[in-house]
Amino acid sequence: MNVFESERIRNVVLLGHGGAGKTTLVEAMAHVTGVTTRQGKITDGNTISDFDKEETKRLFSVSTTVIPIMWEGIKINFLDTPGYFDFVGEVEEALDVADAAIIVINGKSGVEVGTQKAWDFCEKHDLPRIIFVTNMDDDNASYRQIVEDLQGLYGKKIAPFHLPIRENERFVGFVNVVKMKGRRFLSLSDYEECEIPDYSMKNLELCREALMESVAETSEEYMDRYFAGEEFTYDEISIALRTHVMDGSIVPVLMGAGVNGQGTTMLLQAVEKYFASPEKLELSGTNAVTGDIFEANYQDANPLSVKVWKTLVDPFIGKYSYVKVCSGVLRPDSALYNANKEAEEKVAKLYVMRGKEAIEVSALRSGDIGAIPKLTVTNTGDTLSTKAVPVVFDRPAISKPYxxxxxxxxxxxxxxxxxxxxxxxxxxxxxxxxxxxxxxxxxxxxxxxxxxxxxxxxxxxxxxxxxxxxxKPKIAFRETIKGKVKVQGKHKKQSGGHGQYGDVVIEFEPSGDLEKPYVFEEKIVGGVVPRNYFPAVEKGIQESVLKGPLAGYPVVGLKATLVFGSYHAVDSSEMAFKMATILAVKKAFSEPDAKPVLLEPIASLKVSVPDRFTGDIMGDLNKRRGRVLGMNPDHAGNQVIEADIPMSELIGYSTDLRSMTGGIGDFEYEFTRYEQAPSDVQAKEIAARAAEE
CATH class of the missing domain: 3.30.70.870 (Elongation Factor G (Translational Gtpase), domain 3)
Structure with missing residues (x-):
């Protein structure tokens, strides 16, 4: 494969809901551009992207795949990401190295939760984007409805570039709204110019109006001319679109049918025209030695710096570290320095990955994406550079697993x-x-x-x-007492020769501090228990609290005061007093007045959902014994419900929350404290532990 200059590279992430058609679309582009001689199908398990056994078995993507495609002298690195939310980490890694995005929408399914999440990702990472509506060959596909829904969500920045042409209920072409020209498909994505059908004129006027509004929104001068009823020239429209698609203030909507390869040529043209090459972008890291800002900016002339954004470990094809060159030129046989690990790495060979195929290359220039095999200490998120100028880039923000x-x-x-x-x-x-x-x-x-x-x-x-x-995981309960009792523990054994004798009377009560297992004090008067046995008594308490008498959970919040006892001049020993203390602890927990209880861990939970789901969420939290503390709006237009909830009630919550909200709800939690568990929960847990023992 050729080595491409930075200005001839585009790095584009494919985002969208699960099943929207991302993999099929990139497969179609690979076929149209001659990468493959036959277009693979997900159902046949022979696509370039979904090469893992899990993907071919389940018929959906579980990891991000790089598919480089050459088009009109440029190299487009397509990052095909999973659409299902469980694999969001793969998406977040790809977003960290992408320079632009294509949001794929299934023409039949319309705008889905995954569409909105894709948009939010682009906003978070400040990525310019194009929306591609695929499956337009389906009779139930509604392009107009999708555009209306997108405009309802995101306003005037949504600019429809295409309008479908249908004949006899078949998708046969489209109208280029920018050029006001008809296009009829020949084979795959090839097309010829055609007349715009009369029946399309009404919808065309609406699309054209929406497009002109988007152009007008880009400057005050254009807005004044728009309201004055002036027409924009094609050059003015083209320049405005190019400028403002790149800065994200206009989002084009294109269309096609991935299965038939239709519309892929126009999408490739749009990628080349409307997305910036890396050398026009800015990127900075930190010099690991001086702490100064390092301006990488995808310039070949700057010292070498490489971001490791993904790792593939496969028993058959080996370990590959996927990299993006942020500055300088990466070559085989380079000596690199990992500033994160303070270790040197050797690059023997250099590859460009196309699915699972590793294509050897002689170099990777700034902005390009490739892979290095067999790095020893380097992991995802690390930075490779020269030892003379050691650089560290920020790690990708990866979702926390709950x-x-x-x-x-x-x-x-x-x-x-x-x-x-x-x-x-x-x-x-x-x-x-x-x-x-x-x-x-x-x-x-x-x-x-x-x-x-x-x-x-x-x-x-x-x-x-x-x-x-x-x-199902076991929950980390705790044991304690709520009342005060005084008990005796006596350990006495006679078996010929020296016997064993230890006798303690201990008062047990709550210490008031659930952070500590126990507090030990002694109030011995008259030496009834010699001072040298006090450490043995405390040792007995220390061992007892590790595994409580109720259900074998650790004891917390216990105060033990040694108040009385007795000893034998010959038979008493440290071991005897320790055993006597252990007996006392068990006896204390069996006393009703001690009010022994199980404590359960409580989490502080935050659930972020749109307004319309708040009632369902709060009702569900009440069923889970949660206490709703409040509700606050966030910056993304959602409500954040805050609640305290037992940790045991959060098992399986991820699946239930997605079911209640159609996948749009998010949550996070952290342990905060222990609280007394209800009597039915205690009884159930004690019985379960007894059966287990």
């Missing part, structure tokens, strides 16, 4: 294999996290949603030949 399940090996002895395999999957997916919960003797797997965790289990089996079982 959904979790416990997991264990199906086959004994596979634990080490599973740990190694999970380590490789976590290298690939930054939203995946494995945590060992020693307290409850369980391993926890965190992700964005249940579907992602299912895919991970499947990958472990198919890639690494290990099987794991997912189960």
């Amino acid at each position: 959904t979790y399940m416990s997991y264990k090996a199906k086959n004994k002895g596979d634990e080490d294999k599973i740990a190694g395999a999970l380590g490789k999957l976590m290298e690939e997916d930054l939203t995946l996290k494995s945590v060992v919960d020693k307290e409850n003797r369980q391993s926890l797997l965190y992700g964005i949603g249940d579907q992602q965790l299912e895919v991970v289990v499947s990958k472990l089996f198919n890639r690494y030949k290990v099987e794991v079982e997912l189960a």
